[in-house]
Amino acid sequence: MAAAPPLLCFGVIADIQYADAEDGYDFGGCRRRYYRQSLGLLRDAVEAWAAERPPLAFVLQLGDSIDGLNARRGAAEAALERVLAVLGRLPVPVHHAWGNHELYNFSRARLARSGLSAAVARPPGRDCQACHCSPAGDCQAYHFSPAVRVRVVVLDAYDLSILGREPDSPRYQESLRLLREKNPNDNLNSPAGTPGLEEPQFVEFNGGFSQAQLDWFNEVLKFSDENQEKVVVMGHLPIHPDASDRVCLAWNYKDALSVIYSHRCVVCFLAGHLHDGGYCLDSHGVHHLTLEGVIETPPESNAFGTIYVYEDKMILKGRGRISDRVMHFRKW
Ligand code: ZN
Numbered sequence: 001m002a003a004a005p006p007l008l009c010f011g012v013i014a015d016i017q018y019a020d021a022e023d024g025y026d027f028g029g030c031r032r033r034y035y036r037q038s039l040g041l042l043r044d045a046v047e048a049w050a051a052e053r054p055p056l057a058f059v060l061q062l063g064d065s066i067d068g069l070n071a072r073r074g075a076a077e078a079a080l081e082r083v084l085a086v087l088g089r090l091p092v093p094v095h096h097a098w099g100n101h102e103l104y105n106f107s108r109a110r111l112a113r114s115g116l117s118a119a120v121a122r123p124p125g126r127d128c129q130a131c132h133c134s135p136a137g138d139c140q141a142y143h144f145s146p147a148v149r150v151r152v153v154v155l156d157a158y159d160l161s162i163l164g165r166e167p168d169s170p171r172y173q174e175s176l177r178l179l180r181e182k183n184p185n186d187n188l189n190s191p192a193g194t195p196g197l198e199e200p201q202f203v204e205f206n207g208g209f210s211q212a213q214l215d216w217f218n219e220v221l222k223f224s225d226e227n228q229e230k231v232v233v234m235g236h237l238p239i240h241p242d243a244s245d246r247v248c249l250a251w252n253y254k255d256a257l258s259v260i261y262s263h264r265c266v267v268c269f270l271a272g273h274l275h276d277g278g279y280c281l282d283s284h285g286v287h288h289l290t291l292e293g294v295i296e297t298p299p300e301s302n303a304f305g306t307i308y309v310y311e312d313k314m315i316l317k318g319r320g321r322i323s324d325r326v327m328h329f330r331k332w
Helices: 037-050 076-087 100-105 108-112 170-182 211-226 253-261
Strands: 008-013 058-061 094-096 142-147 150-154 230-234 266-271 278-281 287-290 303-309 313-320 325-328
Touching: 008 037, 008 142, 037 076, 037 303, 037 313, 076 100, 100 108, 150 211, 211 230, 211 253, 287 325
Parallel strands: 008 058, 058 094, 150 230, 230 266, 266 287
Antiparallel strands: 008 303, 142 150, 278 287, 303 313, 313 325
16 A cells, blocks of 8 residues: 655755855854855755655745844845745745844844745634634734644744844833843853853843743644644744753743643644754654754755654655654654
């Protein structure tokens, strides 16, 4: 008997960080960043995805699509245009998470009007009788159902953040208060504390989830539980310490995990941000996959993948630095 075809398949890619600039290095000075070449790797990914059979249903872009250094060169609009033009060759929707680098380049208000906005990719809310499409305010979280009994939730990991917000806005002030409470350093991008920060993820280049977003997330997962859906969640920042280093996690990752753990439906959490990637299967049977970043991938390699969703598992076909992986679902 022939094997059953997948319920659907979709593409994944993280941390493209394109800039029309010479190669550079990360903050530690040892990892090479291929700013200009990253667009070529994106082109190769798009070509490979377009040739996939069965065809992809959509692509998840996990954030940091263009690098922060564009902002300093007045090149943000042009860089984003180039990235979106390449992704625009795909005949399927691309769902975008916002990362710190989008917010170094643009305000949230500007991003909400850009091709990275939730409004561009989100299908009209037909299946949202039981819960709202998005939380209130300018939070970019939303969900959609690309196949029967499958749901994708896009989380906004910078809903609490001082990046991309006006300093006189209440959310900025609330986020700064929280950050200063946890991080005593003058340089809030530094996790080095005295005698060592207990929660080193409280740095300016990370962010967190507002209570309103967590409440909304909880309602979505309740609906999915009731309908026996399998839920794939994506956000720029990892939320499990075993799929990340201790610094690169979302500020209140524990709150997001406890929402997930109070339901049965989440099968996988996809993230970017940590360019080395990471993976764990947690004690509740949720797979946490942090994708290797395109920006630190040499031009002769690549870093993207295709995920095939079946009734009982997801299979990741990785390209270049991303390994193949089979992720079985726990039984209902
Ligand atoms: Zn990032």
